Amino acid sequence: MLLILIVVVFAIIGYVVSKRLKGKFRKYSQIALKANLSGKEIAELMLADHGISNVQVNCVEGKLTDHYNPQNRTVNLSPDVYYGRNAAATAVSAHECGHAVQHAKAYSWLQLRSAMVPLQNASGRILNIVLIASLFGGFLIGLPYEFIGAIVVGAYGIMTLFTLVTLPVEFDASRRALAWVQERNIVTEKEYGMSKDALKWAAMTYVVAALASLATLAYYIFVFFGARD
Template sequence: MYLFLILAMVVSWLIQWRLRSKFSEYAKIGLQSGLSGKQIAELMLADHGITDVRVISAEGRLTDHYNPADKTVNLSEAVYEERSAAAAAVAAHECGHAVQHATAYSMLQFRSAMVPALSAVSRFMPFILIAGVFMINRSLIPLGVGIALFSLTTLFSFVTLPVEFDASKRALAWIDKRGIVTTTEHAMAKDALWWAAMTYVVAALSSLATLLYYVSIFMGGRSRN
């Protein structure tokens, strides 16, 4: 189990490195359409009849996200201004989430419903798990509670997968149909989004591995008690 956790960390780092490398590479190749990330996002929202979502610039790199609470598509400064295959991919992907929200996509609704509970438990869950490990010879209850809470974060990471893959699917279909990208640029956008999706896959598997690690400790303690 320890080896699997270490392997997951290494793979996660490699994918993050590859993702940044891909985005840096594709960011240097200008779109033939000449549209910026902001313009692409606004056009995709308009094409889907979404008029109550704003496209704004966010600080940082790869900080792009859709916020359903205030209905904003937040594009990192580079994506907001850039006119590249990478910017087109990211802008359309985040708008894909806005389309999911507008069409009441079930998996997005499920994930959103989990957020309040996760926000509440994430503050004290690590302390419960640590306390549970140290108290395992006295009582299994603290560790059991910690595992139950951690299972929510694992479930959330797996629920996130179809949400992210669906947003990318919507994005790629739209930029192709709308003529935002050429065939070559579409391949770049697809590749960039694939690597971005892999970060979520690795995160989900890492969460599952960590959960199983704590379960193994629990089962070991149970056999001794």
């Protein structure tokens, strides 16, 4: 029952934060940027300013699908951001380029996060197998309770660690983005406030995900290794 409570509480918090984030983006997207630069132009300018010439800026489908791909060194922007000429598009574009700058400068938290990706994927698969097996009985029958607990807590621990390592990476990308747009005089003081607020709410979604993961991990530790009498 406690697990259901944790899941429901964080689902509600997650919903509220993502609703707030979308609202902020909608609001800040309607105000035209004084510099009249599109997200694409912002990205190209920021990359050039940091001496980065091997990163491509692409337009990808969807909403809030913006991301930096370290594998093929591409900054991928959703159409709203790629073509947008407003504070929200500026903030997101510069944030994704912040990841490209982290990559170029071998920022240690990003390197650690990238190194953890295969481990994180494997943990997700292991948890799925345990979940399916526990639903249908299967090979788990006969295995010591503590052994299953160690697998679940270990795998979930790795996934939680991943969400925590993501936090400094995200906060640092936003910090780099905001420092650059201010330095470059891309935004007015008002637009800077909007950019900062938009990025703050984007970062909140990562904080909520990390907290939800931590709470679930604590639950599993309690269930498998908590005091039983």
